[in-house]
Amino acid sequence: MPSKSAKFRRPEPREKAPARRVAIVAFPGVTLLDISGPAQVFAELQAIDLPGAGYSLSYLSTSGGLVPTDVGMMVETAPISSIRPNQVDTLVIPGGPGIWALRQEAVLMKWIMEVLPKARRVASVCLGAFVLAWIGALDGKRAATHWRYCPRLADGFPKIRVEPNAIFVKDGRVWTSAGVSAGIDLALAMIEEDFGHTTALDVARRLVVFLKRPGGQSQFSTVLAAQASDVEGRFSALHAWIIENIAGDLKVETLAKKAGMTPRTFARAYASRTGMTPASGVEALRVETARLLLESSEIRGVVEVARRAGFGDDERMRRAFIRHLGISPSEYRSRFSG
Structure with a gap:
């Protein structure tokens, strides 16, 4: 028979699960909203009592430090060497006018390729889809990008099924979104997948945006x-x-x-x-x-x-x-x- 003290012993508090790391890549000429839109959505979870582990945000560039965005504002980043590929839960590659020079960034492209098979999911915003296309991550998959660049993506990469009407596309663990603000829709969809409709709707209401925007571009x-x-x-x-x-x-x-x-x-x-x-x-x-x-x-x-x-x-x-x-x-x- 258990003792009286054992009978009324308080249960040990459960250890909180570690946060899932969301790594957002930055580069000179990146579109600010491509970074800040999804980041704000993910960060909003901190104000909500979640049933599981939340997210931790990392902003990464090749060497770290301040990275200029397309509007002149700077983003403080850590070097990619500070995060091991197997530490990334969700990799987000934004777009912007500086995307075309990114193909020549051998160190960063190599790191992205190393993360790709290890991360639970990989995502692009706007022109970031071209990075995934360059490394073959979109071959045989459906994908979205900014409507102005859909023909370029389709012509340059015939193995990709480009969906010009989509706000975002999820094909397996690879996610791609349309232009600029569509990164917000993409991040909300990820939250809905991880934490359910109610939590995602709560975040959308806090940010005063649609949880699911009606239709495609x-x-x-x-x-x-x-x-x-x-x-x-x-x-x-x-x-x-x-x-x-x-x-x-x-x-x-x-x-x-x-x-x-x-x-x-x-x-x-x-x-x-x-x-x-x-x-x-x-x-x-x-x-x-x-x-x-x-x-x-x-x-x-x-x-x-x-x-x-x-x-x-x-x-x-x-x-x-x-x-x-x-x-x-x-x-x-x-x-x-x-």
Whole structure:
């Protein structure tokens, strides 16, 4: 029979698991946000009570010291020799205008190649995908990079299946992301993989960003093209009003009255400024609204999403999704919903 003292003995505190090292490479001309975006996401975990080991961040360069970024700000780094390849859990290779000279950095490229088979996962942001391409890490894999450089990556490396519409791509343990801010999406996806949807959503809320951005780069093109073409912002207020009244009857006459024009003048001016007809513009904003609703776990039915987004019925919404995104609402939900 156990003694009284043994019966009420407090359990020994469990030893906390060591943090997983995230090594972010830096080089002259690196894009600052390619580094700071993922780093901020990973660092935000420090404020959250995690079920397992968190991350420790290391910023590394060939020789260490201050490294100039593309905007002139300096990043303090440690030399790559201070970290053994088997100590790296996640390797992140950012991009930037200085990426092209990196291929000649024999010491750094050799270190990356040594880390590659030992790290749990390897990732690139923006043009960092070219580093992984140079060393053959993307051969036979799907990959993303900045939309402007997708043709160059595809032409230069035919063994890579470049996905120009993707914000990020995970193929096995190799992750690649699109341009600049897409590194934030990539880091959030890694947190979701390691710690679950709730923790990743908590981090996203703290940073005031989408946990899962709706769609890929080209899937933003309809709305973004309208904003880019409307350089004077003539219809910005109208677009905001449309979103606020997205389930309403948004006929050309209604929009024209809100814009203070005759229907004919409005239709001509809107098409000239945005490159879309008013009906196409409304449909694009309804698709945008429906995306966000589909990502939410609060609304289960596709029919209800269609109603709230102003489509009226789910078949009309399905046709709009196919036109704009190339997938159905159900397929979109299965991919992006938490």
